[in-house]
Amino acid sequence: MPERPSERAHDAVLQHIEDSLRSGEIKLGDRLPGERALAEQFGISRASVRDAIRALEVMGVVRSATGSGPNAGTIVVSDPSSALGSALRLHVASQRLPVKDIVEARVMMETWSLAHAADANWEPVQLEEARKLLDAMDDPALPSPAFTALDAQFHVALSALAGNAVVSTMMDSLREAIREYVDEAVRTRAQWDDIVAELRRQHREILEAVERRDGDGAAHLVRDHIEWFYAKTL
Amino acid sequence: MPERPSERAHDAVLQHIEDSLRSGEIKLGDRLPGERALAEQFGISRASVRDAIRALEVMGVVRSATGSGPNAGTIVVSDPSSALGSALRLHVASQRLPVKDIVEARVMMETWSLAHAADANWEPVQLEEARKLLDAMDDPALPSPAFTALDAQFHVALSALAGNAVVSTMMDSLREAIREYVDEAVRTRAQWDDIVAELRRQHREILEAVERRDGDGAAHLVRDHIEWFYAKTL
DNA sequence: CTGCCACTATGGTCAGACCACATGGCCCGG
DNA sequence: CCGGGCCATGTGGTCTGACCATAGTGGCAG
Structure with a gap:
């Protein structure tokens, strides 16, 4: 099954987040790494990372906020x-x-x-x-x-x-x-x-x-x- | 009603699409204007337009495809x-x-x-x-x-x-x-x-x-x- | 000790460029 | 006249790099 239908750059991030969620590596209330950090980590551009984050946000899995401090950044919530x-x-x-x-x-x-x-x-x-x-x-x-x-x-x-x-x-x-x-x-x-x-x-x-x-x-x-x-x- | 809770750039597009959907101006199977056209129309950047399109795509309201022809572009589907x-x-x-x-x-x-x-x-x-x-x-x-x-x-x-x-x-x-x-x-x-x-x-x-x-x-x-x-x- | 303010890290937006892809029409050879 | 191959065109997808708005943080001056 050499199929690789998901060559989309942002899908990699999406998949990784889902796996991390499933394995318990990240859980409700945790903060995701910053967009710039994720971009470097996956070797893709920040724009693509933002696509993935946006998808998660629409699905009610994360919440994004500007600024600094514990309430800022991208945080795992669960608001289905x-x-x-x-x-x-x-x-x-x-x-x-x-x-x-x-x-x-x-x-x-x-x-x-x-x-x-x-x-x-x-x-x-x-x-x-x-x-x-x-x-x-x-x-x-x-x-x-x-x-x-x-x-x-x-x-x-x-x-x-x-x-x-x-x-x-x-x-x-x-x-x-x-x-x-x-x-x-x-x-x-x-x-x-x-x-x-x-x-x-x-x-x-x-x-x-x-x-x-x-x-x-x-x-x-x-x-x-x-x-x-x-x-x-x- | 001077309320402007949605200052986000992409929310304008989202709201417009929803209104157009509700009024029947655009319906299932229709093609949305290209991302570049929408960006100019709303006076925002293409990136913000993409944010809105991505949200609609995640919600199963539209489907995007590259290329040209009738099957390409962003098309209103309905796959909840x-x-x-x-x-x-x-x-x-x-x-x-x-x-x-x-x-x-x-x-x-x-x-x-x-x-x-x-x-x-x-x-x-x-x-x-x-x-x-x-x-x-x-x-x-x-x-x-x-x-x-x-x-x-x-x-x-x-x-x-x-x-x-x-x-x-x-x-x-x-x-x-x-x-x-x-x-x-x-x-x-x-x-x-x-x-x-x-x-x-x-x-x-x-x-x-x-x-x-x-x-x-x-x-x-x-x-x-x-x-x-x-x-x-x- | 207190209050102000610059610093810093975050997401949000912008601009412009290039890439991959699918189509449709053009051109050339038959 | 017909058919096939090729390229112009327009689409979304990605990348780069920059700047903005925001909100904590910590240092500095009073």
Whole structure:
């Protein structure tokens, strides 16, 4: 198999980073060598190194910052949610992925999460944080974008109870992908106050179902909750 | 709204492309202007344009090719699966996303797909293509990587029956994220021939359940199928 | 001891050049 | 008139070297 399809200069860096990540040689929070150092190390130009870094940044694997000190440079983070969210958002924009399917997928994941949360081992503090989010959402003076942001955090917090990082990450991504879409729809919506009141009620109801370990009940409630909201706004 | 959070030079291009995508000004299959043209158009350097193009490429929104002619240049494609798959693979490598959760998420999506496929309107030709994949997998001389590749296609074809682009895309991504992982496990596995024989049997069984519109049956079969396979190999 | 400021290392951007590649048309020979 | 080979052209890919903006750091002066 003498195939060498990846002669691209920056692929070498990409491959090396991935291998180092897999072997544990570099891990979350570590700083990568500077771009100039990597360029010399691999015998390629700094521009090509930047290509690789850019790719990693888009995928949410690293974060770059200028300046000096411990917070500067290229640091290994792990933020799959926003990375996947951005990608999905663009594919929604290009009409490759219908919004309807996004919502449907979200219902699938969220019902699954709550159904499984009933049998999972989560810390009571997790539920408490979700409740604090609901308390914050009770503020009548809250502008709608702030409300929807808290709403997103609440749903992510709930889905995290199932203990599956992939599912909650993807849920977060889906939400992020259509966030602007939803905010725009909400902004032009009359009767927003009435909708918010109903959302608050439904949220409390869902939280109580989770609290009493009623997985099926919580799943049904959240399905109705999401579908009601999207029917009302979109 | 005097906010200018995006001072980055390449963000302007990114934003413009996204807007053009959303407005339908550019659509799938279109060619973007050349990098030099874009640089002049936005008053930035070609390097910054390349940063934006690279980001789009990583997200699976465009594809770049050298040379001239209709197949060269930067073309709008829409390949979310491989893009999300690559990103997920790296996050698995960095141990941010456990393989166990990937498999669990895959079970969730695939059971959902088959359960919904029973009520969905799919073309009989879709089932026929899935069957052809199974026929190809009957070849006893098939090397294991080719078998698992066909297996992946079969599962994607099945999940496509539910008619949800987001779910089948994510399923494909999950599969891609742990493909090398699975292939490696399979390669070092004794009794591979026996496993393949059982996989073939289960595949036919699943296909038949879908064919007779038995959604619950198909869902249960595919759950057992996936969990059996991963218990056997990983 | 304190506050200011130059120094330094980082990523971000720019400019201009050359390379590898694929096409399409031109030219020349048949 | 036709066919094949060759080169002009335009594409992305890479390289070089420079300068800018930023943010810690450490020394220096008060």
